[in-house]
Amino acid sequence: MHHIEVDVLDDYISTFILSLQKSNCTEYEPTSIRGILGSLDRKLKRHRFPYSIMAGSGPQFSLTRQTYNAKKKSLKKQGKGNRPCEAAPLTDGELEVMWQKGVLGSHSPTALVNTLWLNNCLHFGLRGTKEQYNLR
Structure with a gap:
């Protein structure tokens, strides 16, 4: 070529x-x-x-x-490439399922980090990994 x-x-x-x-x-x-x-x-x-x-x-x-x-x-x-740029918010039901399945909680280090990350996103408006990383 x-x-x-x-x-x-x-x-x-x-x-x-x-x-x-x-x-x-x-x-x-x-x-x-x-x-x-x-x-x-x-x-x-x-x-x-x-x-x-x-x-x-x-x-x-x-x-x-x-x-x-x-x-x-x-x-x-034709409608190709017109993907929405917004993220779909989590519903209360989806959050409840994550708590029940152990994805969120305080019973393991991974679940605790997941819970911390989710709370930072929801309450402080932090979006990306870099913003979360900069909290340290």
Whole structure:
């Protein structure tokens, strides 16, 4: 792949993007296609290819970038890639089940850490692992 001329490789990859489907003939999510392009980019970079597929802004791989953007737009219209960004809150029933199954509680070190983490999230609004870690 890294021995092919840039213009020819650009044509090949853009055609590949247009024809890309899962084995059950459904479309990939836009993020999956972007991941595939990232893998191709890393492969080229490993062989010291002078141009990048997605990071470049010059004329090299412009057809690939345009094709990807058009395909992404088309997939978004079909409802692909439109995942909600919000987390679903835990219900009282789900919390009760976690207490009953021993996921939460004070009977083991793991359950105690889980309970502490959950309480920090619920009462202090701490979200990620880094915020929890910074409490130490």
